[in-house]
Amino acid sequence: MNFYLILSLILFCIGIVGLITRKNMIILLMCIELMLNAVNLLLVSFSAFYKQSDPQIFVFFIIVVAAAEATIGLSIIIMAFRNNKSTDISLFNQLKG
Amino acid sequence: MMTIELLKYILGGMTIASALLVILSKHPVRSVLYLVLTFFMISGHYILLNAQFLAIVNIIVYAGAIMVLFLFVLMLLNLNEKENPRKNDYISLISVLSGGALFLVILSVLKEGLHLQELPQMSSVGLVEELGNLLFTKYVLPFEISSILFLSAMVGALLLARKDKKTNEHL
Numbered sequence: 001m002n003f004y005l006i007l008s009l010i011l012f013c014i015g016i017v018g019l020i021t022r023k024n025m026i027i028l029l030m031c032i033e034l035m036l037n038a039v040n041l042l043l044v045s046f047s048a049f050y051k052q053s054d055p056q057i058f059v060f061f062i063i064v065v066a067a068a069e070a071t072i073g074l075s076i077i078i079m080a081f082r083n084n085k086s087t088d089i090s091l092f093n094q095l096k097g
Numbered sequence: 098m099m100t101i102e103l104l105k106y107i108l109g110g111m112t113i114a115s116a117l118l119v120i121l122s123k124h125p126v127r128s129v130l131y132l133v134l135t136f137f138m139i140s141g142h143y144i145l146l147n148a149q150f151l152a153i154v155n156i157i158v159y160a161g162a163i164m165v166l167f168l169f170v171l172m173l174l175n176l177n178e179k180e181n182p183r184k185n186d187y188i189s190l191i192s193v194l195s196g197g198a199l200f201l202v203i204l205s206v207l208k209e210g211l212h213l214q215e216l217p218q219m220s221s222v223g224l225v226e227e228l229g230n231l232l233f234t235k236y237v238l239p240f241e242i243s244s245i246l247f248l249s250a251m252v253g254a255l256l257l258a259r260k261d262k263k264t265n266e267h268l
Contacts, residue, residue, distance in 0.1 A: 004142075005207055007109050011116055013200045018120030020192035026125055026171055030132050033163065034116060037139055040155075048146040053222050056151055057236050060228075063158050064243045068250035070163050074170045075258035081174050082260075 004045035011038035025080070025087045029073045036066050105145055112138040125176060129167050136160040148223035 015035035019028055040059045047055035077087055084091050115138060118131040136159045143152035221227045232240055 002212075003105065003109065004146075006204070007112065007142075009200060009203055009207070010113055012203075013196045014113070014116045014120060016199060017192050017196035020195065021189045022120065024125055024176075026167065026174075027120075027128055030119065030128060030167065033159075034119060034132065034135065037136065037159070040151075041139055041142060044143055044146050044148050044151060047222060048148065051222050053227050053231050054235075056148055056223060056228055057231055059151055060154070060232070061236075061239060061243060063154065064246070067158060067163055068246055070166060071250050071254045072257070074166060075254040078170065078174070078258045087174065087176065 004041065008038040008042040008045070011035075011041065023089050025077050025089050026074075028089060029070065029077070033066060033070070036062060101145065105142075108138055108141050108145070112142070125171055126168070129164060129171060132167075133160050133164045136164070146223075150223060150225045150228055 012035050015031045015038065018031035018034070022028060022031070040062055043055040043059050043062075047053065080091060081087050112135060115131050115134045119128050119135060122128050122131060136155060140152040140155045140160075143149075143155060
């Protein structure tokens with residue numbers, strides 16, 4: 001238990017550091033996937049330690065939502081690239097609500 | 098038993114190393130490939146935790162489908178000319194500090210969980226039969242709703258990424 005709690009915590013924090021540090025939108029989306037996977041690992045380890053199947057179903061649904069999120073995010077990135085010829089995240093400073 | 102413990106720690110170290118390489122490597126394509134490696138390591142952890150079905154699904158869906166989509170978009174955009182601009186050192190120092198602070202805060206919250214003991218009895222958790230039973234009885238409503246989610250995601254992606262004649266004229 002000890003080991004998997006700390007491992008998934010470290011993976012989650014690596015994802016957050018990458019999210020703050022990097023500027024390329026595609027890499028930001030990848031850091032979000034890394035954080036989702038850290039949560040999945042924690043859920044599976046809880047499922048193995050409490051001998052329950054429900055957390056694995058939740059992991060299944062997290063994978064489903066991550067797939068939908070990746071498609072929408074990538075199409076937004078393609079649209080932004082088509083308009084501005086760049087995938088820099090600071091490009092969204094120009095948005096006026 | 099001993100070799101499994103050893104394997105767990107080796108795999109954990111390699112997972113952390115490849116996750117660090119994802120955020121440290123300069124080139125985006127290398128970053129994607131290291132992320133695929135990380136997903137394979139995490140599937141290895143799933144197998145060690147006796148969740149065979151999820152390990153296979155993780156490889157097929159994450160490493161196989163989602164990461165190939167990322168790679169495809171990355172090659173489509175062709176970002177070679179102006180490599181990724183870095184934020185300055187000040188921001189990266191702050192981000193490492195805040196990530197470390199978050200790590201310590203969550204660790205202090207989870208302190209009690211560190212002493213959890215594994216329940217002794219054996220079970221069929223993680224096998225396809227058990228998961229399928231649960232998915233089509235207790236969780237059948239979320240399962241059906243996720244199909245609607247996929248349909249809307251598909252339509253949304255088509256709408257967003259479509260080349261629009263009218264908007265392209267004045268750009």
